[in-house]
Structures are given as structure tokens and as C-alpha cells.
Amino acid sequence: MSNTETDSPEVGRPDAQQCMHVLLFAGLAERLGCARLTLNPPWPVTVAExxxxxxxxxxxxxxxxxxxxxxxxxxxxxxxxxxxxxIALIPPVSGG
Amino acid sequence: MIHVTEDSIDLDAVLRAVEGDGEGAVVLFVGRVRNHSREREVTQLDYEAYRGMAESALAELAETALRDHGAQRVAVVHRVGRLKVGEAAVAVAVSSAHRPEAFETCRWLIDTLKEVVPIWKKERYSDGEEWVAEHP
Incomplete structure (x- = not known):
């Protein structure tokens, strides 16, 4: 593993390349105050986990x-x- | 024609997209921004989409419509961004040889779109705003 990239916000964290991003939309994004969450789950992982x-x-x-x-x-x-x-979290949809 | 767009919907283009010499019936559904909702006065709607997934979900619905519902051609355009009262938010056009399949498929497409396609609307009122979390 190399942590030489200085422009990565995850530099210095163990297993930084295993971090994943989760997209948020609409009311969910508003509730959390951002459109993307970053987390580092223990792999392997299922959707429920x-x-x-x-x-x-x-x-x-x-x-x-x-x-x-x-x-x-x-x-x-x-x-x-x-x-x-x-990965994206989909709150109840209301198109149309 | 299947897409999610910021531009206002060209209904003539949607109709042209389902034209064919073998199709005697064309049904067009247009969903417009209404000035009231749940007893509140609506001034504008903001639509947001998970665009990639929305377009692939719409394409899948269109395929099902052609395969299982007897439609010959379908077109679906959904708008995103800020819409004013009276503007078209969604257009669904279906053509088939005879009218029953066109009516039935158009109804199925708009009903299913409202249930599964990742698009959301926020109602703006004179005194507030709210994401809608239902699909009546």
C-alpha cells in the first residue's frame, strides 16, 4: 500500500483505498447535509451489513x-x- | 426517446418519436405542475434525479412495455430542475396498432415510473417547502 498521494483526503488512513462512497439524493442528502458519505466497512460486506x-x-x-x-x-x-x-441510497421516489 | 432533461419538454417531438405507419393509435400522457397539493398552494416544483439510474430504469420499463404490453413504440421524457405551475414535468407517449394496448401501456408506464424511477420532487409553497415521499 502506498500513501504518497498528497491530494487525497484519505492519506495516512489505513486501507484508505478500501474506502467507499455512498451517494445520497433529495430529502436524504438534505437531512445529512451532503450528497456523498465515505466509509470504510470491513470487507466483504453485504447490502444489509x-x-x-x-x-x-x-x-x-x-x-x-x-x-x-x-x-x-x-x-x-x-x-x-x-x-x-x-452505491446509492434511494429515499421514496416521487417522480411524475 | 428515453431521457431525463433540464430543458422544457417538446411534446411534438415526443409524439413524433412514436409515429409509425403500422400504428393507428397514439396515446400521450403529460404530467404538469399543479398549483395545489394536499390543500396547500404550490408555487414551484424542484425535481431531482439520480440521472444514470433513472434513465436505465426508464429504458427497462420501455423494453417491458414493448415486450409484454403490446406497445409498438414508446417515448418517455422526464424533466428535472425548477418548474413553474403549468409546465410539463413528464411526457409518456405510446403507439400501437389499436387503442386498447396504447391506453393500457401508457397507464402502466406512468404508474410504474412513479413507483420505481429514482426521481424526486420538492414542493415549494408561498410559506415553505417539502420533499414529496409518496406517489399517488
């Missing part, structure tokens, strides 16, 4: 209903997540 970890790190998520998308598709709780996957 990731959700649990997110809620424990960001308790503001606890009362909120959301589904999880992996690589832009709704995912099952049992689905495994890889560090390179695009």
Missing part, C-alpha cells in the same frame, strides 16, 4: 426509509458489495 453500518455511523439515517442501489440497480439485502461498486 452496509445499511446497518451506515445507520450506526450516521444515526440521522435511522428513522428514514430508503432502498439501496448497487451500480444503479435496486439491490437485495443479501447482495455482496465490492469496493468499486457505485
Amino acid at each position: 452496509l445499511q446497518e453500518r451506515l445507520v450506526s455511523e450516521w444515526p440521522e439515517l435511522a428513522p428514514v426509509t430508503f432502498r439501496t442501489a448497487v451500480n444503479q440497480r435496486y439491490a437485495l439485502d443479501s447482495e455482496p458489495v465490492q469496493p468499486e461498486d457505485e
Whole structure:
């Protein structure tokens, strides 16, 4: 592992390259005050485990209903997540 | 024609996208910004989309519409950004040989879009704002 990149906010953290980003939208982004969360879960991890970890790190998520998308598709709780996957939390939709 | 756009929706273009000589029926649904919601006066709507997923979800719905619902051609355009009362937020056009399939498919497309496609609206009122978390 190399921690030589000086422009990375994760420099110096162990296993920084295993960090993952989680996209937030609409009311969820507003509630958390940002459009992206970064976390470093113990790998391997499933969707359900990731959700649990997110809620424990960001308790503001606890009362909120959301589904999880992996690589832009709704995912099952049992689905495994890889560090390179695009993860998003999808609050109840209201298009149309 | 399947897309999510910041631009105002060209309804003529949506209709042209489903034209075909074998299709005798064309149904167009337009969802417009209404000036009231749940007994409050709405002044504007802000739409936000998870664009990549929204467009692939719409494409999947369109494929299902063609495969399972008897439609010949479909077009769906959803707008994002800030919309004023009266503006079109979504347009769904469906063509088929005869009208029952076009009506049924258009209804199924807009109903399913509202349930699954990752797009959200925030209602702005004269005295506040609120994300809508339901799809009536």
C-alpha cells in the first residue's frame, strides 16, 4: 500500500483505498447535509451489513426509509458489495 | 426517446418519436405542475434525479412495455430542475396498432415510473417547502 498521494483526503488512513462512497439524493442528502458519505466497512460486506453500518455511523439515517442501489440497480439485502461498486441510497421516489 | 432533461419538454417531438405507419393509435400522457397539493398552494416544483439510474430504469420499463404490453413504440421524457405551475414535468407517449394496448401501456408506464424511477420532487409553497415521499 502506498500513501504518497498528497491530494487525497484519505492519506495516512489505513486501507484508505478500501474506502467507499455512498451517494445520497433529495430529502436524504438534505437531512445529512451532503450528497456523498465515505466509509470504510470491513470487507466483504453485504447490502444489509452496509445499511446497518451506515445507520450506526450516521444515526440521522435511522428513522428514514430508503432502498439501496448497487451500480444503479435496486439491490437485495443479501447482495455482496465490492469496493468499486457505485452505491446509492434511494429515499421514496416521487417522480411524475 | 428515453431521457431525463433540464430543458422544457417538446411534446411534438415526443409524439413524433412514436409515429409509425403500422400504428393507428397514439396515446400521450403529460404530467404538469399543479398549483395545489394536499390543500396547500404550490408555487414551484424542484425535481431531482439520480440521472444514470433513472434513465436505465426508464429504458427497462420501455423494453417491458414493448415486450409484454403490446406497445409498438414508446417515448418517455422526464424533466428535472425548477418548474413553474403549468409546465410539463413528464411526457409518456405510446403507439400501437389499436387503442386498447396504447391506453393500457401508457397507464402502466406512468404508474410504474412513479413507483420505481429514482426521481424526486420538492414542493415549494408561498410559506415553505417539502420533499414529496409518496406517489399517488
